[in-house]
Amino acid sequence: MKFTIQVNEGPYQHQTADSAYQFTKAALEKGHEIFRVFFYHDGVNNATRLGLPPQDDRNITNLWAELAEKHELDLVVCVAAAQRRGLLDENEASRNGKDAHNIHPAFRISGLGQLIEGGIQADRLVVFGD
Amino acid sequence: MSEIKKFMYVNRKAPYGTVYALESLEVVLIGAAFDQDVSLAFVDDGVYQIMNGQNTTGIGMKNFSSTYKALGDYEVTKLYVEKESLEARGLTVDDLMELTWEDEDDDYEEKPSIRLVSSAELAEVMADQDVVLSF
Numbered sequence: 001m002k003f004t005i006q007v008n009e010g011p012y013q014h015q016t017a018d019s020a021y022q023f024t025k026a027a028l029e030k031g032h033e034i035f036r037v038f039f040y041h042d043g044v045n046n047a048t049r050l051g052l053p054p055q056d057d058r059n060i061t062n063l064w065a066e067l068a069e070k071h072e073l074d075l076v077v078c079v080a081a082a083q084r085r086g087l088l089d090e091n092e093a094s095r096n097g098k099d100a101h102n103i104h105p106a107f108r109i110s111g112l113g114q115l116i117e118g119g120i121q122a123d124r125l126v127v128f129g130d
Numbered sequence: 131m132s133e134i135k136k137f138m139y140v141n142r143k144a145p146y147g148t149v150y151a152l153e154s155l156e157v158v159l160i161g162a163a164f165d166q167d168v169s170l171a172f173v174d175d176g177v178y179q180i181m182n183g184q185n186t187t188g189i190g191m192k193n194f195s196s197t198y199k200a201l202g203d204y205e206v207t208k209l210y211v212e213k214e215s216l217e218a219r220g221l222t223v224d225d226l227m228e229l230t231w232e233d234e235d236d237d238y239e240e241k242p243s244i245r246l247v248s249s250a251e252l253a254e255v256m257a258d259q260d261v262v263l264s265f
Contacts, residue, residue, distance in 0.1 A: 006263070041153055081153060112160040119261040120135055120164065127264050 003027055004118030005037040008129030010045035011060040017046050020128035021063055028071050036074045036118045044082040049104035065106035075107040076114045135260040136167045141176035146191055151179045154265035155197055162204035169208035171252060177215045180226050202231030202243055209243045212252050
């Protein structure tokens with residue numbers, strides 16, 4: 001089965017981010033296809049490359065990045081939600097005159113159309129949220 | 131992308147207090163460009179999103195309630211409101227905004243977008259969807 005995953009909450013504050021990751025990983029291990037993972041609302045915070053959780057805790061951003069590398073996952077961060085919350089990639093930062101950028105390279109920034117397309121293309125869209 | 135799917139956006143939260151309602155509306159507006167079969171559901175505190183007479187002056191937030199009135203122009207014409215959620219909050223349809231759409235197949239007659247349904251009826255509509263996004 002082909003899935004699109006929507007992640008609506010940030011890391012650590014909510015288990016949502018972990019659950020979405022674990023579901024995605026389990027689905028891939030069972031041979032299912034992940035069309036896209038779309039990060040929305042505070043979920044965009046999962047994409048920061050500047051998070052420093054304690055060393056004996058999981059690093060959710062890195063877990064996503066490792067999974068993405070292994071399975072060529074399309075990890076998409078909503079541009080509007082990201083800009084609101086100060087999540088920028090290098091392009092966005094320079095275009096908006098900001099002096100820093102913080103999106104992990106395993107993620108890409110794009111628009112909400114990518115979420116709708118995910119709903120159209122996948123057999124199931126699974127929303128992880130509060 | 132020729133296949134038309136049934137998309138339902140389920141709005142469960144009050145319009146202010148959290149950003150879910152506002153950002154849900156942003157998805158609906160973008161999604162309208164994809165020519166899918168779109169409907170919205172308002173349940174729980176989500177029914178407050180389409181209440182009459184919203185005034186955000188005191189909380190310093192943007193009042194985005196007028197955007198719901200534009201949904202008809204985006205061909206988003208099916209707004210299901212759960213009766214039980216209204217009743218639990220002491221509300222009736224009269225407390226909601228008048229939301230309409232123009233039916234171009236019927237001489238552009240203005241028709242109401244709001245469909246008051248019971249929880250059981252809404253469950254049936256929901257079961258018939260291809261994609262359900264909850265906010």
